[in-house]
Amino acid sequence: MRKKIGMILGAVLLVAALLAGCGKAPADTAASSQPAAGTTAAAQGNLVVKMLNVGQGDAILIQTPAQTVLIDTSDLDERDKLRQELKKAGVTKIDKVILTHPHADHIGGMEVVLSEFEVKEVYDNGMPSTSKIYLGYMKQLKAKGIAHKALKAGDVLDFGGGASFHVYAPTESHQQEGRQKGYKHDPNNESVVGKLVFGEFAMMFTGDAEKKEEEPIVGGFGGELKAQVLKAGHHGSKTSSSKEFLRAVQPETALISCGAGNDYGHPHKETMKKYKALHLKIFETDKNGTITVSTDGKTYTVTPEQGEQQ
Ligand SMILES: [Zn+2]
Known part of the structure; x- marks a missing residue:
């Protein structure tokens, strides 16, 4: 047994030596693509959400030890x-952009993101939209040859560096219904x-999901939803954050994104x-x-x- 372990160890060391010998160029490339100053915490093995x-x-913005991810892109006039x-956060390239739904206050900045930053992949909710902004960015994606995928419940995205994103909605059947002609969308x-x-840490992202969407999520994934931090659904609207959803997520901290005097x-x-x-x-962006x-x-x-906290 000991001899076998010795042999395996020897083989591992040999492979490591070979990799070290011929791996110089790729290692240098990796170093040069390290994130800039604002992401030092992420570079040190931490995960930062802004x-x-x-x-x-x-x-x-999510900066993992390996990737930069942006969930939604602000409103057009912001x-x-x-x-x-x-x-300010030192972002030059964005590995993944996730668009929760095609309302202007979530996809409005997509044109800036695509034209001024190096974007690798774009994900959305897989629902068609006829909005001008949506059609505009779809055109831009095509022109730039950027991969575009739909996210559905059950998908797990690798954010690199040990971070992952577990998708709970929309479901595939909801998307199929949504692609039918004449379907009445409720974005x-x-x-x-x-x-x-990320390790024992979890944060729930909700877009503008309201009670209507929270309910089936709790029904389908109730036991998996626990997260220390909650991105308040729909900018802290009373139509979101149902008791049932809060009971399933059990957050300690809530972050609300909204404009002063909206x-x-x-x-x-x-x-x-x-x-x-x-x-x-x-915490609220309008005050904090x-x-x-x-x-x-x-x-x-x-x-x-x-x-301070609110
Ligand atoms: Zn919104």
Whole structure:
């Protein structure tokens, strides 16, 4: 037995020596594509999530030890803020862009993202849309030859460096229905909902999913939804964050992306009341600016750009 282990060890060492000998060039290439200054925490083996302060809309940056991922791209008229925030975070290339649903406050900055950053892959909810912004970015994707895929419940995306994204919605059958002619779309409730997992840390991403979409997710995946951090559904609207969903996710912290004095009154006081009853730590981009969550896979910290938790 010992001899066998010795042989295996020998073989491993030989392979390692060979790789070290001939692997110089690729190693250098990898070093040169390391993320810039703003992502040092991610480069050190941590995972960083930034809910970017882009007014009324969503744009959330995830920097894993290996990849840069952007979930949603802010509203059309917040493009300058998005560009500024991404540059501040040291982003030059984006491995994956996930668009939760084709409303303007989620896909509005896509044109800037595609034309000013190197994007490798784009994922969306697989639902067709006739919106001008959606059709515009589809055209841009085609012209640039960027891969475009639909996400469905059950999919697991590898974010590299030990991070993964588990998709809970929309379901494949929902997508099939959605592709039928004459289907009446309800884009909020067709949002990509999924959980980022990194070691023992988890964060739930909800797009603008409301109770209507939360319900079947709890029904289908109830036991798997636990996450320390929740991206509040639909900018903290009272139509989201149902009791059943909160009970399944059991969050400790809620992050809300909304614009100061927005027309919708987000976040709604009903949602805040629910979160406060559960003693959640609450952060809002309108009051706290960009909110940074940093984790080593065991514990996590939340650092607001300004102010205290709400
Ligand atoms: Zn929205």
